[in-house]
Every structure is written in structure tokens, then in C-alpha cells.
Amino acid sequence: MSKIELTRRSMMKAGVAGLATPTVFAGTAWSFTNEPQGGAVTLGFNVPQTGPYADEGADELRAYELAVEHLNGGGDGGMINTFSSKTLDGTGILGKKVEYATGDTQTKGDAARASAKSMIEKDGAVMITGGSSSSVAVAVQGLCQEAGIIFMAGLTHSNDTTGKDRKANGFRHFFNGYMSGAALAPVLANRYGTDRKAYHLTADYTWGWTQQESIANSTEALGWETINNVMTPLASTDFSAYIAPVLNSGADVLVLNHYGGNMVNSLTNAVQFGLRDKEVNGKNFEIVVPLYSRLMARGAGENVKGILGSTNWHWSLPDDGSKAFVRSFGTKYGFPPSQAAQTCYVQTLLYADAVNRAGSFNPCAVVEALEGFEFDGLGNGPTLYRADDHQCFKDVLVVQGKENPTSEFDVLEVVEVTPRAQVEYPADHPMFGGAEASLGSCNAGA
Secondary structure (H helix, E strand, C coil), X not given: CCHHHHHHHHHHHHCCCCCCCCCEECCCCCCEECCCCCCEEEEEEEECCCCCCHHHHHHHHHHHHHHHHHHCCCCCCHHHHCCCCCCCCCXXXXXXXXXXXXXXXXXXXXXXXXXXXXXXXXXXXXXXXXXXXXXXXXXXXXXXXXXXXXXXXCCCCCHHHHCCCCCCCEEECCCCHHHHHHHHHHHHHHHHCCCCEEEEEEECCHHHHHHHHHHHHHHHCCCCEEEEEEEECCCCCCCHHHHHXXXXXXXXXXXXXXXXXXXXXXXXXXXXXXXXXCEECCEECEEEEEECCHHHHHHHHHHHECCEEEECCCCCCCCHHHHHHHHHHHHHHCCCCCHHHHHHHHHHHHHHHHHHHHCCCCHHHHHHHHCCCEECCCCCCCEEECCCCXXXXXXXXXXXXXXXXXXXXXXXXXXXXXXXXXXXXXXXXXXXXXXXXXXXCCCCCC
């Protein structure tokens, strides 16, 4: 018996709770939340339009709008032309024109749930995607599970998103903290040696916690010592009070588990305190930014030169998919896309393709189409959507701030492309909830 049939029978027997008063239509097999009627289908783009990750959100929204244009047959088609699956032909999704609604997550879980709920109930969104914060992703993923809606996560790097907080209706293309540690630690040990003392400053929410744990475990396994880990509020803008104690700590490496505007500000404060010019324990003092983005690097300016980190994708990659996306995005907006833009564009295409392959918008059919799906041509090499936890596995990039940038967009350079096999882990890994972590059952909502 198929997973869809099992889900249908369990729903009929026990009932599945959904959001208050969602729009539900009767399908040919059984009803599900927001089954598209007529000639159009609505997707919900939930991004931070205000708050500390607003720059990422703006680029995500640009990418979503470009994806819709390509799905509807506009522009040059972008990655549709390089995608290994060939169901997308410019006629929308299952022949329906793609429309969209938008929301502002404000980088706050409650606000993100409220905007997603509005798009589901008022706009009839059949899929929600977006976000640039793991706390937001976890919150919205939980809501979509309750509502019977597919959630295609945007930029979320916490291990928890596809770890202890994984959901059957949720999927993540972006990499995670464990993968950053596995890719970055060997490069750090090779560059700076194995006898190092690291001081961590960590954003105090789910992403920061799991990122710090991941980079600490990976570096300690190669000989580093973690001498302190200090939590910092997400709302912080001045990190001077957190940087000052590093000077007398005995540390010779500062690890900034910060993202977006937080990273720009904390790195700027660290440089102002002279950390990059210090010598400690007979070694040059070093700073590490485990999760990088081009937008952050541009914001930090000269301060990022030579600083190592990891990233999900970079616009300079030479594969056909990356070149096609950079060309399309650059033609439309006048500058290259960020990693946030790439993952959001790709998630939209992956959802549309899954619907076409399933022949249905029913979320449980989409889940079956995505689980275990292997694909190529979307900018990260051969990629797998693992069925056990709905995490994508692909190559990971180690990058550093470029010493001699040629433009405001040419601020990072790829140091190493870490092969997928090096960053893989079992689905029941302790960092991801262990054997107790479970996707649960797909929810069609009605």
C-alpha cells in the first residue's frame, strides 16, 4: 500500500487537525488544503522584509519572482534549461499559471507564522517557502505541517530544521551546521594548525546553538580546544562588550557564529579592537565566520579579507546551472545573486517539478515525489533529497574573503569544493535528534 493511501486512511480514521478555517476544496481522490481551482495556483513567499536579515530577504524575493517568471514561460528559462528533470516547460505547474503572495517574517517566529497563516487562509497558497532564520523555518515548518501545506525551506542552517524538528511536509535544500563543520574544520587545521584555542560568540537561537556545536566538535576532533562560548542576543547591534573579554582569554581564534547584520557588526567590532593584528600563544590571531554569504561579506567590506568560512553556493561556480542562473538573475536585476537567492529559486523549481512528476498538488503526492529524489543541473552538482529527513546532500563550498576584489560583488573566493561524501551523516546522528527524531506522517490537511 502506498504512503499516500496509508495517509488517506489514517486521516479518515483519526482526522487530521488543520489551521482555523483554511480554504479546502474537494479533490478527485480526497480533499486537501487549498487544492487549486481554475487556471492558476498560488505560492506563498515568506521572507524577512524587515529586521537583521532583510538584505537576504530582498534577494530571496527577487529569486522567487524570477522563478515564477521562468515557470510561466517568461525570460530565458534559467535553470529550467539545465535541470536534469525535464517536466518544466514554461506552462506553469500542471498547466496552471503560477501566482504568488508575499509576507514579512520580520525574522521573528510569531510574525512568520502569522504571515504564513494569512497566505494559506486568505490567499489560498498551496506551498509556503522562504525565510532567512532557522527559528523562523522551524516555526513555519511546524505550522505548514499542521495546515497540510508543503514547506520548502529557504535559508535555514540549523541542524534542527531537518533534525529534531523535522516534519513530513517540510524540505530543506540549504546545507546545515554539521556540514559547515565537516567541510571547514580540515581547511582550518591545514591553514592554522591543530594546536589552537577558540573563543566562540554565538547567536542565541537554534541556528547559533547547533552551528557552534558543529564547528566546535569538528575542530576539537582535529586538536583544537574550545575555551569559551558566549551567547549573544539576535537583536544585538554593538558587540564591543562581547569582544573585549576575548583579549584576555588566552584564545588565539575567534569564531563568530553570527549571520547577516549580526556578523557584519561583530566582525567590525573585532577588527576595531585590533584582534586581526594581535599575536597570541606565538601565533597570529585568527577570526573564522563559519557561515558566509556574499551579502554579509560586502557589508563587512575590508574586514573580511582572508577570513575563512563556508557557503551553500557562489555565483562564480562554473557549472552550466550556476551560469544560467547568474545570467538570468543578472539580466533582470543588474547584479549577481546570493546563496539565499539560489536556494530559494531552486526550491521553487523543485516543488513545481515534484507536482508535475506526481501529477497532483496533493501534499502527500508531492512528498512521495521528493523523497529520495536525485537531480543535477541546479548549481550544486549531483544532489539527493534524502527520504529519512528531507535534507538535501550535495557539495559544500569553503570560501574566504577575497584579498583583491574587482567589484563590490566579487568579495568571496572559493577555496575548496568539499565533496558530498565528506559532509554526509546518518539520519539518526545525535546532533539531529538521534533515533527518536521522526518525520511523522504527511498531512494533506483536510
